Amino acid sequence: MSAALTLAEAKSVIAAVQAHGRAERMEPLSVLVLDAGGHPLAFERGDGTPPGHFTIAQAKAHGCLMIHAGGTAIEERAAAGDPFMQAAPTLFGGRFVACRGGMLILRDGTVVGALGVTGDTSENDLAAGLAGLDACGFGAEG
Amino acid sequence: MSAALTLAEAKSVIAAVQAHGRAERMEPLSVLVLDAGGHPLAFERGDGTPPGHFTIAQAKAHGCLMIHAGGTAIEERAAAGDPFMQAAPTLFGGRFVACRGGMLILRDGTVVGALGVTGDTSENDLAAGLAGLDACGFGAEG
Amino acid sequence: MSAALTLAEAKSVIAAVQAHGRAERMEPLSVLVLDAGGHPLAFERGDGTPPGHFTIAQAKAHGCLMIHAGGTAIEERAAAGDPFMQAAPTLFGGRFVACRGGMLILRDGTVVGALGVTGDTSENDLAAGLAGLDACGFGAEG
Amino acid sequence: MSAALTLAEAKSVIAAVQAHGRAERMEPLSVLVLDAGGHPLAFERGDGTPPGHFTIAQAKAHGCLMIHAGGTAIEERAAAGDPFMQAAPTLFGGRFVACRGGMLILRDGTVVGALGVTGDTSENDLAAGLAGLDACGFGAEG
Numbered sequence: 001m002s003a004a005l006t007l008a009e010a011k012s013v014i015a016a017v018q019a020h021g022r023a024e025r026m027e028p029l030s031v032l033v034l035d036a037g038g039h040p041l042a043f044e045r046g047d048g049t050p051p052g053h054f055t056i057a058q059a060k061a062h063g064c065l066m067i068h069a070g071g072t073a074i075e076e077r078a079a080a081g082d083p084f085m086q087a088a089p090t091l092f093g094g095r096f097v098a099c100r101g102g103m104l105i106l107r108d109g110t111v112v113g114a115l116g117v118t119g120d121t122s123e124n125d126l127a128a129g130l131a132g133l134d135a136c137g138f139g140a141e142g
Numbered sequence: 143m144s145a146a147l148t149l150a151e152a153k154s155v156i157a158a159v160q161a162h163g164r165a166e167r168m169e170p171l172s173v174l175v176l177d178a179g180g181h182p183l184a185f186e187r188g189d190g191t192p193p194g195h196f197t198i199a200q201a202k203a204h205g206c207l208m209i210h211a212g213g214t215a216i217e218e219r220a221a222a223g224d225p226f227m228q229a230a231p232t233l234f235g236g237r238f239v240a241c242r243g244g245m246l247i248l249r250d251g252t253v254v255g256a257l258g259v260t261g262d263t264s265e266n267d268l269a270a271g272l273a274g275l276d277a278c279g280f281g282a283e284g
Numbered sequence: 285m286s287a288a289l290t291l292a293e294a295k296s297v298i299a300a301v302q303a304h305g306r307a308e309r310m311e312p313l314s315v316l317v318l319d320a321g322g323h324p325l326a327f328e329r330g331d332g333t334p335p336g337h338f339t340i341a342q343a344k345a346h347g348c349l350m351i352h353a354g355g356t357a358i359e360e361r362a363a364a365g366d367p368f369m370q371a372a373p374t375l376f377g378g379r380f381v382a383c384r385g386g387m388l389i390l391r392d393g394t395v396v397g398a399l400g401v402t403g404d405t406s407e408n409d410l411a412a413g414l415a416g417l418d419a420c421g422f423g424a425e426g
Numbered sequence: 427m428s429a430a431l432t433l434a435e436a437k438s439v440i441a442a443v444q445a446h447g448r449a450e451r452m453e454p455l456s457v458l459v460l461d462a463g464g465h466p467l468a469f470e471r472g473d474g475t476p477p478g479h480f481t482i483a484q485a486k487a488h489g490c491l492m493i494h495a496g497g498t499a500i501e502e503r504a505a506a507g508d509p510f511m512q513a514a515p516t517l518f519g520g521r522f523v524a525c526r527g528g529m530l531i532l533r534d535g536t537v538v539g540a541l542g543v544t545g546d547t548s549e550n551d552l553a554a555g556l557a558g559l560d561a562c563g564f565g566a567e568g
Binding site (some may be wrong): 149193 | 292293324329338
Binding site (some may be wrong): 005006008010011035037039040041042043044045046051052053054101 | 432433434436437462465466467468469470471472473477478479480549
């Protein structure tokens with residue numbers, strides 16, 4: 001099996017996501033890394049962002065982890081009217097949201113955690129997250 | 143009245159569901175049996191499945207039990223826009239989801255419990271559950 | 285790092301706990317195995333036991349896992365008036381209880397999950413759990 | 427009024443807390459900084475620490491912030507049997523715990539956030555937190 005994410009790895013992912021956001025002149029981003037069980041490893045909220053950003057980043061990342069799917073697939077299933085996706089935010093106690101910006105973190109093909117990014121458009125949140133994971137050598141399902 | 147489900151019966155149902163899933167080369171399944179009051183009797187989560195599978199299997203089975211209906215009927219009512227089905231996940235504290243894979247367990251026509259199966263497509267989850275209940279001599283409403 | 289618990293391992297632990305309980309003529313036991321992230325892997329509830337046994341077994345196991353401590357230590361700290369232990373059931377959303385019968389599952393000294401046993405006295409719940417883990421070759425902190 | 431905490435400041439506080447913990451050979455620490463409204467700004471969880479550390483650090487910090495008091499005063503009031511302190515974890519939805527390691531972050535005498543530290547003894551958690559805030563030029567009520 002793959003080794004668990006370390007704090008150093010989680011922080012390097014967050015730094016790489018933020019670097020991508022700045023390079024692309026995105027809005028300030030908030031970024032959360034969860035371990036494979038859905039528990040927070042590291043988080044930072046962009047300056048001047050709304051107080052709800054932790055909750056949103058958590059819902060994005062935690063939702064992906066609970067069903068082992070990327071935020072894009074979740075968003076598409078919800079848009080297609082999948083009734084599971086309507087119920088999922090309630091099922092998971094508010095820690096699920098059907099929109100891009102949540103993604104799985106893969107090491108050697110195994111899910112070792114999840115990443116939640118929020119602050120710009122969902123497309124840009126996703127792009128920053130994927131860029132950060134790639135820069136740190138992780139696979140992703142976004 | 144019909145005799146309550148025993149633990150041995152619950153486990154034999156789970157084993158039969160898993161056997162069907164393996165025979166049909168389905169994805170690893172997670173299977174939950176609830177008693178007639180909606181409380182867990184036995185559960186197992188397939189290897190490598192996401193952490194949210196207990197929650198999903200519970201929502202499928204518990205929802206069926208709360209209104210004594212099969213998951214197919216629930217899903218169809220939700221798809222038809224039934225407002226009750228929109229509210230039900232919240233009404234039941236997250237233990238309700240309008241999709242196939244939840245089913246009633248019947249003995250002599252009486253509801254003695256509910257079964258929740260998740261892991262493959264909803265159609266396959268349902269098929270595995272029905273096959274398992276039939277193999278163990280139970281009636282079902284799925 | 286240590287490999288994650290498999291479903292086969294979780295089921296063998298439950299079977300060993302139940303065998304010990306029967307050999308010692310204990311009351312019917314309910315037994316839950318959680319993975320390292322606190323999510324259910326396998327459960328069975330003893331015949332004739334109250335409907336709340338899943339919730340109790342979950343609170344025992346999940347509480348141990350959240351703070352990486354055995355149920356005995358948790359119970360002793362609570363008995364000594366530790367204010368954290370008073371608050372912990374609320375902090376962890378009802379998935380924490382300060383009494384014996386919850387224990388950590390260790391492989392090569394690493395926490396790979398948690399076990400919750402309930403049904404007899406807390407002392408016996410603990411004894412059955414420890415016996416089952418030992419019989420299956422796991423370390424424990426109970 | 428005092429300027430709001432920036433993300434850079436929050437991260438420098440966490441780094442200083444961690445540096446103190448390492449210098450004093452403490453157990454790995456988990457450290458959370460909340461803004462003046464009680465919402466997460468930055469967090470990191472020490473390697474190998476239990477999954478519940480975010481929840482505990484949040485309860486420590488959030489509790490202090492909600493009543494503008496340090497964790498030591500809160501713990502002492504709870505130990506003296508103050509009924510408010512018994513109710514507070516429930517009042518604040520699980521984001522309150524009466525033990526040291528939560529502290530207010532002050533700038534020019536004004537509360538600009540809160541810090542939660544957990545991982546070693548409560549005394550050491552508090553000491554690391556106070557050392558980190560002092561190293562970064564903040565006042566504290568711990």
